[in-house]
Amino acid sequence: MPALSESFQSLLPGFEDPVHDAQAVFRKTLEAMSRPGRIVDLNLPLRSPDAVHPAFACLCLTLFDADTPVWLDRDLPRFREWLSFHTGCPLTPHPEEAAFALVTEGRAELPWEAFPRGSHERPEISATLLIQVESFDKGTELKLSGPGIRNVEKVQVKGLSSSFFQHRNACALLFPMGIDCFFVSGTRLMGLPRTTGMEVSSCMSR
Numbered sequence: 001m002p003a004l005s006e007s008f009q010s011l012l013p014g015f016e017d018p019v020h021d022a023q024a025v026f027r028k029t030l031e032a033m034s035r036p037g038r039i040v041d042l043n044l045p046l047r048s049p050d051a052v053h054p055a056f057a058c059l060c061l062t063l064f065d066a067d068t069p070v071w072l073d074r075d076l077p078r079f080r081e082w083l084s085f086h087t088g089c090p091l092t093p094h095p096e097e098a099a100f101a102l103v104t105e106g107r108a109e110l111p112w113e114a115f116p117r118g119s120h121e122r123p124e125i126s127a128t129l130l131i132q133v134e135s136f137d138k139g140t141e142l143k144l145s146g147p148g149i150r151n152v153e154k155v156q157v158k159g160l161s162s163s164f165f166q167h168r169n170a171c172a173l174l175f176p177m178g179i180d181c182f183f184v185s186g187t188r189l190m191g192l193p194r195t196t197g198m199e200v201s202s203c204m205s206r
Contacts, residue, residue: 012047014061014086025062032182032191037144037153039136040189049078052104055184056132063100063128064089071098071127073108095127103131106159106183112167115179123176126194130182134159136190141201144192154201155190157183165200172197 015021025042032040048057064070064087071092072080080091092098095114103110110129118126133139139158145151171179171194178194192198 011085012049012082015044015046015058018061021058022062025058028189029059029062029182029191032189033180033193034191035148036146036191036193036196037142037149037155038190039155042187042189045187049082050076050104052076052079053132053184054187055189056102056104056130058187059130059182059184059189060089060102061086066090068099069097071095071101073101073103073105073110076104079104098127101127101129103129106131106133106164107161109161109163110167112171112179117171117174117177117179119177123178126177126179128180128182130184131160133157133183133185136183136185136188140165143199143201145197145199147193147195149196157190159185165198168192169198 021044025044028040028042032038042055042058044054044058046054046057060083066088068089069092070089083089084091095101095111096116098115101115115127116125118124135158136156139156140160141154141156144153144155168181175194180194181192183190183192
């Protein structure tokens with residue numbers, strides 16, 4: 001029997017219980033998207049390479065398969081290998097082809113104009129952004145409103161580029177077309193669907 005390659009031997013595992021864990025994460029993903037601004041803890045300390053947060057890795061294992069082209073914001077060889085092995089998703093260098101865009105550095109400038117936004121006939125054919133941020137406990141304060149929110153929901157997010165808010169709100173004006181987003185930090189997750197109004201309230205550094 002041939003020896004396993006060094007990279008294969010060092011590959012970190014995925015879910016301990018793939019079916020149960022993926023179902024649990026999917027339910028919490030639906031909760032986060034149906035209740036924008038609510039911070040949901042996945043409670044799965046999954047290890048993944050290249051300093052990718054556990055919640056980020058959990059979403060990848062739950063949402064991706066061989067039919068979901070994925071764009072990655074920077075070159076992370078060990079994470080790419082882990083992602084391909086555990087999900088089989090095709091990785092594309094072209095953001096216009098992406099069903100999901102993985103933003104491991106939330107402060108990065110993104111190719112917003114290239115991401116698919118769907119059409120009036122098929123608004124679901126659009127990109128979903130998974131964005132890794134530094135914290136939900138401090139940073140820019142946002143006021144969220146819209147479906148799934150009673151009156152206004154105030155949240156804080158630290159680790160986004162200053163241009164994110166402008167580009168995201170410009171996309172929201174295209175409804176029913178647009179781009180849906182998930183923010184992740186540690187084991188926690190927050191949904192920001194295209195239907196949610198977002199106003200920058202203040203910037204809190206502490």
